[in-house]
Amino acid sequence: MGLLGDSKVKALLTGFLLSLVLLVGIGALGLLAALSALGNPAYANTPLLWAFLHSAAPYIVAFLLDGLVAGLLFVGLVVAAARNVSMPRNDRLAGIVRRAERLHPQASSLGLSERVEPTTEDRMDELKERYVAGEIDESEFERRMKRLVDEDVSDEQVRQERRRTEHEYEY
Numbered sequence: 001m002g003l004l005g006d007s008k009v010k011a012l013l014t015g016f017l018l019s020l021v022l023l024v025g026i027g028a029l030g031l032l033a034a035l036s037a038l039g040n041p042a043y044a045n046t047p048l049l050w051a052f053l054h055s056a057a058p059y060i061v062a063f064l065l066d067g068l069v070a071g072l073l074f075v076g077l078v079v080a081a082a083r084n085v086s087m088p089r090n091d092r093l094a095g096i097v098r099r100a101e102r103l104h105p106q107a108s109s110l111g112l113s114e115r116v117e118p119t120t121e122d123r124m125d126e127l128k129e130r131y132v133a134g135e136i137d138e139s140e141f142e143r144r145m146k147r148l149v150d151e152d153v154s155d156e157q158v159r160q161e162r163r164r165t166e167h168e169y170e171y
Helices: 007-036 048-084 091-103 105-110 112-116 120-132 138-170
Strands: none
Touching (some): 091 105, 120 138
């Protein structure tokens, strides 16, 4: 499923685009209202800037409010897209993301470090590719593969222990 397959991303994108169209419309109407002050006899004895501001004041307020809505929709769109985007799995990228999450704890709510951390299957596939390409010999391949399998088993044991501990604390 692509990024636009998510209904939340679609709704945020639609709202953002509509708010941008509304911003352009409000701006155009505000400009017309300000220019109409030039021919309005009620503003004949008032300063030109005051006449423009008085005529366009409701449009300025509407423009600012819609700009705020557009900004919030944009932030929501970026966050939703970041949560749903397909990211490459890479140890180096995972390290960078973990450092960013340590520096900015709010960023950890996105869960990016878990999404970019290569799985055991990813590591095994990379190891197989290196073996087939002749970068490592058979004994090195088997040694590294065994280490990956052992790490996967120990990681699964840690996860099971954590789940069991969390379950005990619930009661």
